[in-house]
Amino acid sequence: MSVVIREDRGQYMQNLRDWLEQEKDVPLEEMSGFFKRRIGSYEEQMQTWKEAYVRIADWIGSDTKSILDLGCGTGLELESIFRKYPHICVTGIDMCSTMLEQLERKYGKKDIKLICGDYFQEPFEAAGYDMVISFESLHHFLPEEKRGLFEKIRAALRPGGKFLEGDYIACCEEEEVLLRRECGRKRKAGGILEGQFVHFDIPLTLEHETELLRQAGFSQVNVLDCIEGATFIEAVKHS
Numbered sequence: 001m002s003v004v005i006r007e008d009r010g011q012y013m014q015n016l017r018d019w020l021e022q023e024k025d026v027p028l029e030e031m032s033g034f035f036k037r038r039i040g041s042y043e044e045q046m047q048t049w050k051e052a053y054v055r056i057a058d059w060i061g062s063d064t065k066s067i068l069d070l071g072c073g074t075g076l077e078l079e080s081i082f083r084k085y086p087h088i089c090v091t092g093i094d095m096c097s098t099m100l101e102q103l104e105r106k107y108g109k110k111d112i113k114l115i116c117g118d119y120f121q122e123p124f125e126a127a128g129y130d131m132v133i134s135f136e137s138l139h140h141f142l143p144e145e146k147r148g149l150f151e152k153i154r155a156a157l158r159p160g161g162k163f164l165e166g167d168y169i170a171c172c173e174e175e176e177v178l179l180r181r182e183c184g185r186k187r188k189a190g191g192i193l194e195g196q197f198v199h200f201d202i203p204l205t206l207e208h209e210t211e212l213l214r215q216a217g218f219s220q221v222n223v224l225d226c227i228e229g230a231t232f233i234e235a236v237k238h239s
């Protein structure tokens with residue numbers, strides 16, 4: 001399927017440039033602190049993607065018994081999944097304990113295991129999951145960081161398993177380059193150490209994101225849809 005990432009690319013890029021100029025002196029915030037400070041309004045903010053949260057369940061195969069959710073946050077993407085598959089077994093990883101506490105309050109009675117940690121560092125059970133999902137989390141990382149993570153995701157899937165990524169994808173190379181450059185500038189200005197995670201969006205273009213998935217060994221990579229700027233990509237691990 002060919003998807004349109006932004007309907008009005010020219011206007012979108014102009015708005016982005018204006019916003020970056022307006023925010024140029026705003027310091028970066030460390031990742032988990034960013035979400036912790038916003039926990040009160042977080043779920044309301046994320047309603048931009050309410051349709052995406054509902055649609056995500058359509059892409060979970062009916063034979064899926066176990067899911068690994070990377071950057072699960074408060075579990076917004078799990079609502080439609082649990083509604084459709086109440087007995088599905090979920091492992092959720094997130095580095096923000098405050099987000100996980102909210103998830104626990106909602107889904108504590110479900111078959112769910114929560115890990116408070118960094119998904120780049122946490123080991124994943126080899127061939128342990130039918131699906132790996134991640135919604136609106138991976139666009140904070142550089143391609144060289146994501147490449148190794150995609151290999152780890154592939155190894156965590158059973159043969160025939162799928163990785164479903166729903167994320168912010170840059171509409172053009174200019175957006176990818178502009179945001180990465182601005183992130184680098186802000187990191188330098190704030191004296192942020194290499195390897196420290198900050199909340200700043202550095203999405204890749206669809207071409208670059210899907211190429212990384214192929215490089216990680218996924219032979220079939222399908223673009224499913226783009227809903228309110230969240231692009232869904234399915235990467236299949238062949239048996």
Ligand SMILES: C[S@@+](CC[C@H](N)C(=O)[O-])C[C@H]1O[C@@H](n2cnc3c(N)ncnc32)[C@H](O)[C@@H]1O
Nearest residue numbers: 071072073076094095096117118119135136137
């Ligand atoms: C925008 S929120 C999305 C959360 C959830 N998927 C949703 O849609 O509501 C991004 C989440 O990714 C988590 N996150 C970012 N980088 C992470 C990392 N390296 N390891 C674990 N969690 C991470 C953040 O703590 C945050 O909860």
